[in-house]
Amino acid sequence: MNERPKKILVTGATGLVGRHVVDQLRQAGMSVRALTRDPAAAGLPAGVEVVRGDLTEPATLAPAFDGVDRLYLFAVPETAREVVALARQAGVRRVVVLSAAAVTAGLDTYHHPRVEQAVRESGLEWTMVRPGEFMTNVLPVWAPSIRAERVVRYPFADQVGVPVHEADVAAVAVAALLEDRHAGACYTLTGPAQITYRQQVEAIGAALGEPVRYEEVTREHARALLKAQGGAAAASADLLLGFADYDGADGSGQDGTSDQDYSALLRPWPGVREATGRPARTFAEWARDHVADFR
Numbered sequence: 001m002n003e004r005p006k007k008i009l010v011t012g013a014t015g016l017v018g019r020h021v022v023d024q025l026r027q028a029g030m031s032v033r034a035l036t037r038d039p040a041a042a043g044l045p046a047g048v049e050v051v052r053g054d055l056t057e058p059a060t061l062a063p064a065f066d067g068v069d070r071l072y073l074f075a076v077p078e079t080a081r082e083v084v085a086l087a088r089q090a091g092v093r094r095v096v097v098l099s100a101a102a103v104t105a106g107l108d109t110y111h112h113p114r115v116e117q118a119v120r121e122s123g124l125e126w127t128m129v130r131p132g133e134f135m136t137n138v139l140p141v142w143a144p145s146i147r148a149e150r151v152v153r154y155p156f157a158d159q160v161g162v163p164v165h166e167a168d169v170a171a172v173a174v175a176a177l178l179e180d181r182h183a184g185a186c187y188t189l190t191g192p193a194q195i196t197y198r199q200q201v202e203a204i205g206a207a208l209g210e211p212v213r214y215e216e217v218t219r220e221h222a223r224a225l226l227k228a229q230g231g232a233a234a235a236s237a238d239l240l241l242g243f244a245d246y247d248g249a250d251g252s253g254q255d256g257t258s259d260q261d262y263s264a265l266l267r268p269w270p271g272v273r274e275a276t277g278r279p280a281r282t283f284a285e286w287a288r289d290h291v292a293d294f295r
Helices: 016-027 077-090 111-120 135-149 166-178 197-208 219-229 231-240 271-276 283-289
Strands: 008-010 032-036 049-052 070-074 094-098 125-131 151-154 186-189 213-216
Touching: 008 016, 016 032, 016 070, 016 166, 070 077, 070 166, 077 111, 094 111, 094 166, 111 125, 125 166, 135 151, 135 197, 135 231, 135 283, 151 197, 151 219, 166 186, 166 271, 186 271, 197 213, 197 283, 219 231
Parallel strands: 008 032, 008 070, 032 049, 070 094, 094 125, 125 186, 151 213
Antiparallel strands: none
């Protein structure tokens, strides 16, 4: 039988996945402590204990670990060993790491692997949660033009991907936190099936109840649009459009674009079903969940 946790510490609690982890643990009736740099701005549900702390400053974490026996760990490689050592000293027995499918594919050899290694060598129970591309990645890229004009201007209309719903990533993490059977597992997470960018835009239009036009443009044109858009879209433009490798360096191909092999991440992986017993959510479900973001 699964032993009931005393208290679970969620780091990165105000992030994309962390908020869902907090919500799902509370729905399961767990005692949750949420770590954030700014408790006043956290906006977390009633009943969640919110504490101040910073993973980049391990000296701030002692109060957060007090009385905790399970940990959801956001990846900060620079301090991972120190953070994990503090967790163990405080009595934490199980760690679930938010890693990345790029580790599975061999694209990430530096960032998340350092955290995974620190946890593996800690002597604690561990589970690695490795999501691929997030469905939510399209929000900063497409939402402004969809809201303004009901149009997406982007290349690669018929390129396939298998993006994953952030709530599914959280569901796998929560299962690993609560159930003993996940110890020592590495779950690579994607959506349930391949879907093209054009089909993603169609799903957003269906959720809106209005057509959204896909205007296919060159990579160069798309990069100019995203850079002008600013914010997260501008920051991620080169990686999304293939002008940079996974590590952010200039594209390693002869034409200055990336020639890294992403094929391992362009097929469905069974991690969500393996961990939760149900299929991963579809992009159409995600679009309905986020329809307000496109209005």
